[in-house]
Amino acid sequence: MLTNHFCHWPKRVPFKLTVPGTTLYDNLAVSTRRYPNKAAIHYYGATLTYRQLKEQVDHVAGYLRHVCQVKREDRVILYMQNSPQYVIAFHAILRAGGVVVPVNPMNLTDELAFYLEDSRASIAIVGQELYPRIAPLHIAGSLAHVLCAAYSDYLPASSVYELPEEVKASAQREFTSPVALWRQVLAQKVEPGPEIGATDDLAVLPYTSGTTGRPKGCMHTHCTVQANVLGAVHWFGATADGVILTTLPLFHVTGMVHSMLISVYTGATMVIMTRWNREVAAQLIERLECTHWTNIATMVIDFLGNPNLGQFNLSSLAVIGGGGATLPEAVGEQLLKRTGLRYVEGYGLSETISQTHFNPPDRPKMQCMGVPSFNVDARVIDPETMRECGPHEEGEVIVHGPQVFLGYWQRPDENQKAFIELDGKRFFRTGDIARYDDEGYFFMVDRVKRMINASGFKVWPTEVEALLYGHPAIEQACVIGIPDERRGETVKAFIVLKRDSSSSVTAEGIMEWAKDHMAVYKCPRVIEFVERLPVSGSGKVLWRVLQEQEQAKRLRT
Template identity: 50%
Template structure:
């Protein structure tokens, strides 16, 4: 059969894979039920040597689901998970979907000023969090009107899943600083319910009724204006990449993966929470990045699969101990969020025989819509459209499809594309377009500028949307600006990106101070305040004071002008 002209990648499609998938007509919960029956005593997760089997994961998720329903959590209600990577995150996720409810994953780096949005916007009923973050939840909740407050907060200590004694094998022991954090037991705010108490209640949940087209996940992402918006994902949209991602990456019940990409992030969610439970794989959990610990865990557990961001590979290579790590078990190395430098990719191939298969996706596409087949990967390339995906490059103004090699906006249609933005019908409508060549099909506007080569592989060239990419973390300037305006000394603020040798990009704040603060407030004062009031990856690393911000005739801040000047300044400095 001839390959369609608009799908040239099919000429190079891996022969081991079908171009389209037949998806299960079941919920994500059924994946755990099946694996708990098939592999009851296999470790689903390993936490510093301590296993959580599929049987025990299933039992705890059922118990917590019963408790959640007893608190009034009903079908379609939202439950927020505010945790670092840990076994409790997995228990909580599957408990929520077992209760027919919706998971709202929240970045644990958020501060009080930010967290309230994740209660009010999704109408969250319950938050499941850790002891070190419980005070943030309590304070954010207390600031809200009584009608908007949480029904319950469930709290866990990370150390509860470590046992009473340190790991017998030194290779599995976290560094003292991480161990102290994991075992910390701060006083809990009044009214919190310990996770152990909720599990011990022994409450059985009502029947599971969620179907493939019910909402399962509401992860938040930001646009160019306003606060973060929830992306509506159903069991079906997630299942597309659960099944597809497993097939693409050779995953099976024999797979052992390293779960270090944050579970709250759509990539970590897919490869650390969803796909492994589908395939019956084992995930070695690393709650915080530590290059030497990662190397030891890969060596000890014979990790076969690692999804990461390139800065992790760079950092691992920078360790003076990296030659002592045995990486010979790795057979599938993938990731995205930032381009893999050519020198690092070549070193991976030369020293370890490993190909880094880059991929591309967004929260709106439940992680990948494009990926490089490991048997035919291209460097610094988004890859080809995966199962059932139709991706095009169009003129961002006229939406006319552009020929091979020309740069335009990447638009995507596929089974993993989200259903719209929560409570934002206008933004949802603006996010989708119809192309004359494909009537009746809606394509999602990624906001990324790129091109397609003659083999159907896609390459990114720039961003149409205003976004800063700091080591794979997406920073939305408008959100940071809204937070910066809370500083009593700030009259105006504009956030732009600037180059950073390690992170690729970092955050710079261009600030006009209030008149009374001039001469009294320093750049360091602003930096210190930002670190206290927002997630570390969002907080500006550079501050520049100016007399005024450039504005258009309508009074809008001309952020693009500032961004261009910053780029020119950096390029001049680099000459």
């Protein structure tokens, strides 16, 4: 186990932490007893106290348990944007004994069908603007119950902030099939009964994609999630007086842990934005004196690009950091000049419910994964021989720690490949190539095989290819990532058209078609029509050849 990084550990912070033997819902119950009248959520000028938050969580949980018949470890789809209802629904599912299946609100009907089938969920809590996407599955009988929420239910009578269209929209009353309206559910005030959750029960099933491109559910218990909640609280010195600017999507493990769950654990206040808006973010920081902001690089770049930024007082900010994509060093220096704060990067995966590595807040390194977190044994190995590598040697990162998931949902074959035994410990193979320096700081070298990182979103080419094959004119498709100044990387598709379609199909037409069949961040932004794709002797498409040709082409230009 590496220990060099302990020399640079934050002062007065222990090297190890004991994970609480309680549930995530219990964090809310404790904070409510401690701070009943304190603001739990600010939402575009409206406030929800901890007492109000817990009451609404309990009533939604009662509805789920007694009306929807949620039983212990039943999966429930949570498909909505950042909002008070997201926080309420997340904790209500847990209070009812269920498992939260957080789904990216950018996903469309075809993608939703897979999550429903794979997780075996029969209940969904949905933002009303997203209901049309899930309606075909509801009508077809894949869903027994749908609870629909309008974000405007939580707005003040008037707001001084620019509001997203989906937030301003009034609550609908008619849908294509029977749904339970959020306000009607709360009005029933169904009591949930005794708490049935336990620390080793499944709590969250976030989906990630493997090297095959097939999404996989990561099985996390209350205990694995609590490990990272507690770790984040202690690492950043979070307290009940924190005011957390919540801009990262809460379906994502980083936003879930660092914006929502540490706030609930400490009794801090979440300042929730449904959609990113750099002007509104600056207004909220100044007016509400936000102290913590976890984000991604693209948000920071956009935030600093605001010509009006100099008009705002940002002095309340104490910690700014994030992950998902490396922040360019020049941007980090610009942030330091503007706020006096170094950007604190971290590294983690859905399989580890966010961080396994943190940069020490008082000694961060730029474009760096950080050092192993509390109780984490992180090493670098040769992915072929399994030999453990030393400082400055490149290899695959493997991690052992309390936040590592139990395994992939219903994927026994994938689980065998995902873990290895070393020194009597079970390590998760991240698939990411990195190295560490003499001080124990880890640095990313390359991402796992084919994964494309578009503005912090993971895009798996095989999944995009599978969806593209649904187009009637496409005979073959191969997807790679190419550099993009704004997104870091973007999606390019090489396409072989069917002979009878080659004269009538355009790149623009395929890109428009893709928007109806996959989340927008997965859609190809560049399409190149080719006569044939390079293949191996066994008939496999040689995507690496296309990647290398693309890189060579860009070097020449």
